[in-house]
Amino acid sequence: MNRKIHPLAWxxxxxxxxxxxxxxxxxxxxxxxxxRIYFANHTSHLDFVVLWSALPVELRARTRPVAAKDYWQTxxxxxxAQRVFRAVLVERGAAARAAHNEDAHEExxxxxxxxxxxxxxxxxxxxxSLIFFPEGTRGSGETVGExxxxxxxxxxxxxxxxxxxxxxxxxxxxxxxxEILPVPLASTLTFGPPIRVEEDESKREFLERAKAAVMALxxxxxx
Amino acid sequence: xxxxxxxxxxxxxxxxxxxxxxxxPVLLYLFGGVLGLLIFASIAGFVLRKRAQGEPARRVVExxxxxxxxxxxxxxxxxxxxxVGKNGSLVLFALLSFLALREYITLVPTRRGDHRTxxxxxxxxTPLQYFLIAINWYGFFAILIPAFAFIFIPARIALAxxxxxxxxxxxxxxxxxxxxxYCLSHAPALLIxxxxxxxxxxxxxxxxLVLVDQMSDVLQYxxxxxxxxxxxxxxxxxxxxxxxxxxxxxxxxxxxxxxxxATPFTGWQAAGMSFxxxxxxxxxxxxxxxxxxxxxxxxxxxxxxGHGGILDRIDSLCFAAPVFFHLVRYFFVR
Numbered sequence: 024m025n026r027k028i029h030p031l032a033w034x035x036x037x038x039x040x041x042x043x044x045x046x047x048x049x050x051x052x053x054x055x056x057x058x059r060i061y062f063a064n065h066t067s068h069l070d071f072v073v074l075w076s077a078l079p080v081e082l083r084a085r086t087r088p089v090a091a092k093d094y095w096q097t098x099x100x101x102x103x104a105q106r107v108f109r110a111v112l113v114e115r116g117a118a119a120r121a122a123h124n125e126d127a128h129e130e131x132x133x134x135x136x137x138x139x140x141x142x143x144x145x146x147x148x149x150x151x152s153l154i155f156f157p158e159g160t161r162g163s164g165e166t167v168g169e170x171x172x173x174x175x176x177x178x179x180x181x182x183x184x185x186x187x188x189x190x191x192x193x194x195x196x197x198x199x200x201x202e203i204l205p206v207p208l209a210s211t212l213t214f215g216p217p218i219r220v221e222e223d224e225s226k227r228e229f230l231e232r233a234k235a236a237v238m239a240l241x242x243x244x245x246x
Numbered sequence: 247x248x249x250x251x252x253x254x255x256x257x258x259x260x261x262x263x264x265x266x267x268x269x270x271p272v273l274l275y276l277f278g279g280v281l282g283l284l285i286f287a288s289i290a291g292f293v294l295r296k297r298a299q300g301e302p303a304r305r306v307v308e309x310x311x312x313x314x315x316x317x318x319x320x321x322x323x324x325x326x327x328x329x330v331g332k333n334g335s336l337v338l339f340a341l342l343s344f345l346a347l348r349e350y351i352t353l354v355p356t357r358r359g360d361h362r363t364x365x366x367x368x369x370x371x372t373p374l375q376y377f378l379i380a381i382n383w384y385g386f387f388a389i390l391i392p393a394f395a396f397i398f399i400p401a402r403i404a405l406a407x408x409x410x411x412x413x414x415x416x417x418x419x420x421x422x423x424x425x426x427x428y429c430l431s432h433a434p435a436l437l438i439x440x441x442x443x444x445x446x447x448x449x450x451x452x453x454x455l456v457l458v459d460q461m462s463d464v465l466q467y468x469x470x471x472x473x474x475x476x477x478x479x480x481x482x483x484x485x486x487x488x489x490x491x492x493x494x495x496x497x498x499x500x501x502x503x504x505x506x507x508a509t510p511f512t513g514w515q516a517a518g519m520s521f522x523x524x525x526x527x528x529x530x531x532x533x534x535x536x537x538x539x540x541x542x543x544x545x546x547x548x549x550x551x552g553h554g555g556i557l558d559r560i561d562s563l564c565f566a567a568p569v570f571f572h573l574v575r576y577f578f579v580r
Contacts, residue, residue, distance in 0.1 A: 044348065163358065199358055206364040209352040209547065
């Protein structure tokens with residue numbers, strides 16, 4: 024029972040691939056129909072589409088992006104996110120608040136945070152994979168920002184899935200934050216070897232390791 | 247003496263095929279020659295593969311065969327667009343400029359503030375350069391990039407407000423535009439030259455330029471592989487040797503002279519033109535190698551099997567085209 028891919032998704036993916044001239048490298052893992060969470064650096068609206076279109080066709084239908092609810096829930100954006108790409112919309116920062124579980128006054132937000140993680144875990148179900156940008160927002164592309172804690176909590180909640188780091192290079196130059204018109208430079212997308220949360224690993228250790236795994240995929244000499 | 251080109255004009259008869267009726271017979275003879283060379287290269291590659299001993303030799307032969315396969319495709323595309331006519335060639339070269347510029351800018355560090363400037367460079371200035379050829383506006387074609395883009399680019403970057411490395415950024419974008427769009431566009435611009443006694447046959451001249459230039463590349467490579475000992479500029483390009491250079495330039499010049507029957511040139515004139523093309527081609531390759539070294543990469547891309555990027559293949563043409571264009575224009579268009 025293959026889920027249908029929205030026709031517009033094909034068009035957008037083909038356009039994004041042509042525009043970004045993306046060269047895809049799989050280092051330390053291969054495209055497989057197992058459940059995964061792809062997590063990558065985030066600098067451009069093209070990030071998700073390029074990453075998604077770099078997957079083999081049979082994997083695309085079962086790979087969903089995680090997108091910020093505040094940005095993607097209205098009008099045409101909502102149509103794109105929910106109808107075309109079947110995005111899982113979540114509240115930004117909710118998971119981070121959930122981490123402060125020793126703070127008794129924030130019980131509500133804590134509950135909200137766990138609800139988000141639960142929602143993501145449910146959305147994955149038995150077969151879907153997720154595309155996740157743990158920085159939470161688009162950066163300038165010069166450095167990779169600090170990872171939010173959502174990735175850690177989700178990884179702990181779904182220990183059964185592989186976490187695949189990915190680095191998207193040059194997309195910040197093709198369509199940077201705040202620009203509408205793209206410049207068609209060539210880009211590279213590198214997938215790295217999977218990581219998992221270790222038994223006795225703290226949140227901070229894991230998030231730093233995850234970020235390092237993404238950074239390690241940058242090509243030598245490239246900014 | 248070499249027969250005057252006009253003696254080759256054949257009046258098409260009713261029994262001719264579409265291609266014969268529309269294409270210059272000289273074009274077809276030259277394509278036939280290219281076809282022969284490709285068949286020869288493919289057979290030679292096949293024989294070499296059977297005989298190659300050891301891993302390094304096998305790798306060289308594999309690269310050689312990959313190059314030959316790419317040559318088949320490139321020749322087919324070029325031949326098709328040339329047969330379509332002026333607009334076919336213009337679209338092809340505009341696309342090449344676009345892709346070459348993409349490879350170049352990808353390697354060159356630009357900043358966030360250059361985004362809009364780059365958009366203009368890719369989507370307005372480069373297409374306009376080719377549009378001007380399409381409408382035969384030579385005067386504007388010749389100054390669009392050296393004069394107007396030269397003023398526009400730093401102005402647009404200054405308006406964006408980021409002064410960090412300002413001069414470098416403006417200069418690097420202008421350089422890319424000059425090489426990838428301006429210089430290269432002189433190849434299809436041959437199609438708007440009105441050469442006396444050669445009217446309507448300019449596509450032969452474009453084919454001649456590309457043939458001599460690319461054969462020179464191949465011959466320099468072959469001579470270098472066979473005899474190469476003394477490196478010309480080891481820090482810039484370890485593959486360029488004096489033996490390859492002299493052998494390649496000499497044989498390509500000779501071949502260019504032998505093809506004079508297809509051109510408006512006499513034998514000696516054709517030799518001179520070919521010499522200029524091969525020399526410029528060599529310098530183009532050298533300069534682009536220096537840029538790649540500076541950027542710390544081996545190739546501009548990996549689009550063409552065995553060759554690298556588009557810009558790796560056309561670097562010689564970028565330098566040869568404007569010089570050949572102006573030599574022809576100065577000496578033969580009066």
